[in-house]
Amino acid sequence: MKLKDRSLFREAALVGGDWVQASADNHIAVDNPATGEIIGHVPNLGAAETRAAIESARIAQKGWAARTAKDRAIVLRKWFELMMENKEDLGKILTLEQGKPLAEAMGEIAYGASFIEWFAEEGRRINGDVIPGHQPDKRIMVMKQPIGVVAAITPWNFPNAMITRKAGPAFAAGCAMVLKPASQTPFSAIAIAILAERAGLPGGLFSVVTGSAREIGGEMTANPTVRKLTFTGSTEVGAGLYRQSAPTIKKLGLELGGNAPFIVFDDADLDAAVEGAIIAKFRNNGQTCVCANRIYVQERVYDAFAEKLAGAVDKLVTGNGFDEGVILGPLIDRAALEKVEEHVADALGKGAKTITGGKRLSMGNTFYEPTVLADVTAEMTVAREETFGPVAPLFRFKDEADVIRQANDTEFGLASYFYAKDMARVFRVAEALEYGMVGVNTGLISTAEAPFGGVKLSGLGREGSRYGIDEFLELKYVCLGGV
Numbered sequence: 394m395k396l397k398d399r400s401l402f403r404e405a406a407l408v409g410g411d412w413v414q415a416s417a418d419n420h421i422a423v424d425n426p427a428t429g430e431i432i433g434h435v436p437n438l439g440a441a442e443t444r445a446a447i448e449s450a451r452i453a454q455k456g457w458a459a460r461t462a463k464d465r466a467i468v469l470r471k472w473f474e475l476m477m478e479n480k481e482d483l484g485k486i487l488t489l490e491q492g493k494p495l496a497e498a499m500g501e502i503a504y505g506a507s508f509i510e511w512f513a514e515e516g517r518r519i520n521g522d523v524i525p526g527h528q529p530d531k532r533i534m535v536m537k538q539p540i541g542v543v544a545a546i547t548p549w550n551f552p553n554a555m556i557t558r559k560a561g562p563a564f565a566a567g568c569a570m571v572l573k574p575a576s577q578t579p580f581s582a583i584a585i586a587i588l589a590e591r592a593g594l595p596g597g598l599f600s601v602v603t604g605s606a607r608e609i610g611g612e613m614t615a616n617p618t619v620r621k622l623t624f625t626g627s628t629e630v631g632a633g634l635y636r637q638s639a640p641t642i643k644k645l646g647l648e649l650g651g652n653a654p655f656i657v658f659d660d661a662d663l664d665a666a667v668e669g670a671i672i673a674k675f676r677n678n679g680q681t682c683v684c685a686n687r688i689y690v691q692e693r694v695y696d697a698f699a700e701k702l703a704g705a706v707d708k709l710v711t712g713n714g715f716d717e718g719v720i721l722g723p724l725i726d727r728a729a730l731e732k733v734e735e736h737v738a739d740a741l742g743k744g745a746k747t748i749t750g751g752k753r754l755s756m757g758n759t760f761y762e763p764t765v766l767a768d769v770t771a772e773m774t775v776a777r778e779e780t781f782g783p784v785a786p787l788f789r790f791k792d793e794a795d796v797i798r799q800a801n802d803t804e805f806g807l808a809s810y811f812y813a814k815d816m817a818r819v820f821r822v823a824e825a826l827e828y829g830m831v832g833v834n835t836g837l838i839s840t841a842e843a844p845f846g847g848v849k850l851s852g853l854g855r856e857g858s859r860y861g862i863d864e865f866l867e868l869k870y871v872c873l874g875g876v
């Protein structure tokens with residue numbers, strides 16, 4: 394891998410403004426999921442370093458919050474520009490450690506940077522209220538103040554954007570942040586921290602602590618200085634962090650798992666629905682929490698849709714994300730591949746049929762054929778759990794009431810999608826789906842302008858949009874008497 398700026402790939406963590414190098418006897422090895430090769434090492438840090446980072450954040454946050462919103466916006470804007478200027482290098486680092494094709498990785502950098510840009514702007518509009526008083530001599534004032542020190546834990550599937558979506562609003566609001574990136578993809582986090590330094594973010598305001606999830610997460614949740622924990626990852630780990638945060642009553646932001654339905658009604662534009670399904674299902678090789686996990690197709694158009702989808706899937710080229718023309722990369726690791734195999738075997742064992750794909754590829758231990766399964770039913774594991782891989786299971790449904798019942802029959806509630814033309818139906822179905830997000834006639838819904846988040850076991854809070862900054866603010870009510 395050739396970078397224009399080699400200094401963006403650094404084998405060190407950032408703790409309270411100081412870079413800590415990976416040492417020979419205490420490090421984590423990071424591999425390239427496409428080849429299994431070790432690409433570098435990061436320090437294996439724990440509770441002590443996390444505590445030090447939190448203490449530095451506490452001090453740095455005071456000075457940062459005292460600056461004007463415009464001052465903060467100038468630094469964030471510079472950070473955004475540096476990310477865009479270094480999009481190619483950041484994309485290459487991302488592909489190297491995560492596997493997604495380079496074009497998609499660079500797309501993630503632009504998407505990730507857009508949260509810094511958006512919140513740089515939004516930070517200048519953190520307006521309070523003046524409310525008419527309840528007594529003649531009283532005035533009611535509401536201020537919005539930064540919550541303080543924020544801890545963030547992020548996953549490997551979006552090594553850049555899941556960080557910026559949290560860091561943008563946190564810094565714009567006047568907070569400090571201590572981040573633990575996923576151990577599979579720490580180099581993207583480190584690279585954006587290098588750019589944050591160059592943009593002028595004060596030392597200690599942003600730490601990137603690599604290492605033991607249990608130790609770092611333990612300190613982050615136990616430490617009373619941390620007032621907010623923001624996490625993106627599995628529901629299981631999120632629930633654990635929620636529990637651990639109870640004694641210190643932290644504010645929680647949780648972006649957890651999904652089980653997205655993708656519904657194709659018989660009045661839909663089938664070609665558009667196929668195009669949307671390809672994006673919603675196969676983006677990042679099926680490894681996103683908003684990926685279509687269950688595709689419901691109305692009886693009358695089921696066969697036609699299945700055929701068109703299989704045709705489109707057959708055109709998807711799987712391979713090393715650095716190779717020209719590759720659209721689908723590897724899965725993140727061997728365990729991810731085995732999960733996909735188990736889900737497919739379970740479905741086939743219970744009566745599903747393979748229309749295309751259905752087995753691992755011979756390129757290594759992390760590649761799986763893009764797959765379409767037909768005749769899938771609610772009894773199969775694919776209906777209940779996120780497959781997190783390139784498998785599109787097709788369910789058949791009769792009518793609107795039937796499909797809404799099936800779509801809502803899950804403990805998750807993150808993204809949902811449907812294709813239909815009838816306007817009344819569009820409203821009815823959008824209102825009936827028990828999800829935080831609904832894509833109507835589109836398979837791609839994430840953007841900095843919109844509130845991203847889920848209901849039920851999919852999480853708490855929203856990221857992005859004008860609502861996203863509220864998560865990092867506290868309201869203060871000031872009652873003015875004697876007026």
Ligand code: ADP
Nearest residue numbers: 546547548574575576606607610625626627630
């Ligand atoms: P995924 O399925 O995306 O790997 P995880 O929830 O396992 O989701 O991981 C998401 C993030 O949470 C990663 O940064 C991981 O290291 C971290 N993590 C995993 N277990 C814990 C834990 N017990 N405490 C704190 N963080 C954790």
